[in-house]
Amino acid sequence: MSGNKRVELITTGDELLLGLTANSHLTYIGEQLRRRGGSLTRNVVVSDAAEAIGSQFRESWARADLIITTGGLGPTCDDRTREVIASVLEQPLIHDPAIEAAIRERFARSSRKMSDNNLKQALRPEGAEVLPNAHGTAPGLWVEKLGRILVMLPGPPHELIPMFEEQVLPRLAARGFISSEETYVQVRTLGIGESALEALLTPTLAEYPEVGIAFCAHPGQVDLRLSSPSGRYSRAQLQILANRCREHLGPDFLCFGHDTLVKIVSDLLRLRELDLAVAESCTGGALASAFTDVPGASKCFAGGIVCYSNDCKVQLLDVPECLLKQHGAVSAETAVAMASGVAERLSADYGLAITGFAGPCGGTTEAPIGTIYLGLHTPQGVWSRRLSITGSRTLVKQRAINAALDWMRRDLLRLQAITDTLPHSLPHDEPTRQEARRLIGLGESES
């Protein structure tokens, strides 16, 4: 565990300072350390200029216990991290034949021609250990000096991520910067605010006087993290406490761990062997796209129809023209007709529809911008729901999608509650049993 260790991340790249690329390294590394009880003290973004990297590294090296640098290890002339840092550390760059062999082999395998500047990547500061790169030519570098650690990582995410997970995290755990596994049990909630969540769970949490409690609010979602800073509680005990929290939460409990809402809804559908079709107006395909981002979604996602125009609603979703005329395209009646239409057209068990005014233009007196109607078609019946969402077009779309997914999730849970024998009726070693246990909150410790 990191205790009071100072961990700095230095990200190099003009493209970050110029606003061309988001700093995904910070998001990724920050999360990985957090899950294992560590944290970043600071992240500094500097340009690719040698002076900028050098002065920042000197400053950070003087005060940090661990420095992670990302980027600047490539073959071209604006990749200067290796050279600059070797010079600040006063550890000359030496040629490493093993790195060169790995680079040559990589080029040979892909039948590409190696250019001379690639050989620059075979240099490493004297005394630095090499972190092999299975997905690119630039190896990572690991330096320990005067009780401090420096890790230099390549910039491309598909090279950085496996290197970080397979090589850096275990090394950092072995040196006490982080824990070797996740240090907290996360209870993910949806539909309850941070302060209401705290009020609801305080009596239960108070029974565990030394438990570490952290609330973390995302848009529409609050995570509760239970840890044991004093080491008094095992992970299994934390899980028992998490299970008790889950009981108080009812359907506001989303999952243990890190799953997304759309993943949870997909799991619930697959577990019950149901499938879903979606009809979207103002969200324009983003709901369908969210489902198809979940690998294996084709098992429960029958398809979607994006129907911006009234014509399209009539032609593809069989929404009656007279209904559109009488109630308008943004209405409870249209939402329900769209949900039923898409479910019938695609022979799906569930139909989920979103219609509304996302802005910045559109809207009527009765249904101003931000008015969204959801429609849900289920084997048990049809429903609609009205939402009023404030914010930008993007935000309105995102919130409408989250509301639609959560509504569907709650419906699937209700269905589960009615026929609540499923987890026990599954054979013990079937993979879906674990899924089922997690979904209804029995957790890992008992599985």
Added chain:
Amino acid sequence: MSGNKRVELITTGDELLLGLTANSHLTYIGEQLRRRGGSLTRNVVVSDAAEAIGSQFRESWARADLIITTGGLGPTCDDRTREVIASVLEQPLIHDPAIEAAIRERFARSSRKMSDNNLKQALRPEGAEVLPNAHGTAPGLWVEKLGRILVMLPGPPHELIPMFEEQVLPRLAARGFISSEETYVQVRTLGIGESALEALLTPTLAEYPEVGIAFCAHPGQVDLRLSSPSGRYSRAQLQILANRCREHLGPDFLCFGHDTLVKIVSDLLRLRELDLAVAESCTGGALASAFTDVPGASKCFAGGIVCYSNDCKVQLLDVPECLLKQHGAVSAETAVAMASGVAERLSADYGLAITGFAGPCGGTTEAPIGTIYLGLHTPQGVWSRRLSITGSRTLVKQRAINAALDWMRRDLLRLQAITDTLPHSLPHDEPTRQEARRLIGLGESES
């Protein structure tokens, strides 16, 4: 222009260091300054802790000409930026009745109850100027001291962005940190690599010996920026040079300025009064979603169908079952049938279809993961195209969408070239005339 001025952005927030939120402030502010010839020297992300903010501010204040801070101006106890910085500057916090009045008025207007901690936001460091916040309770603060400038901005983007554009940028321009308008003419290209672009344009660019040239590569797109660091060329002259570059580029020219590919395709469709329907398999709605992110897209976007399963392709897109059996769902024949099917079902002029294996599972010997077929149905005929894309599922989806949009764009341009009288046949003051001029590269200077 910033010259050698040192500009530091200090972003506060545990959620950034913990990897919960992307640092959108860096991306936004970096881009805004860049467009006007400025740039950030450094961005530092620190936690919400008072010591962290204080020590970083002290460090940055000692070396920077301009410091921008974002976040930490809210009403709760973890919003400490105002207090900490006032203390480092030795400018005591004083109560500002005008800020309090604005906060009270804001609450009154929305009929919400103001809590006492909101009054903390009526404090400002003595000598600081107030930047009114039209979209929230926390005003921005502007401090000038010892020839240095400090700007403190609220964190929520819908508050920060208008404040930055309407108040901060003009002030920074007046003080010489940035130019009052964009300092370069941007030529956005698509389908040509950075080095090929440089080779193509060097003879033309060489005629303007003092022109500033910068290439900036995004995924699938390279921007060329023409500027005049010496001040020799006016913006109009730069535009003439840009127009000449455009002539050399042919259809690899995307636009002048900052428009996105999907915006350009929408404009081309609207200009020609055509509409489009899309059919998506592996991209699962993301193409439709991209269109509906363009305000006003309903004028040219008829709708979309997400058809993951074969059944859905047959039922909703009229893809013949025998064709799916003979050629498979990932084939040129299916792509074309999908494109025609969706165009016919939605009575659209154009049909654009994507089918393929995005991974991580799926794929066959003939069509491994990353194989994508595009289908295009146009009033002139139908075509298909095969792509092989390497990368993650997300990357494959994104690149397939870009390729499909670009293919369609080139087709629309070809159509334009054949009937190339449009821009001149439009009345002089019609708004679409400007659009047309921009699209075919006549640019702003002549309009």
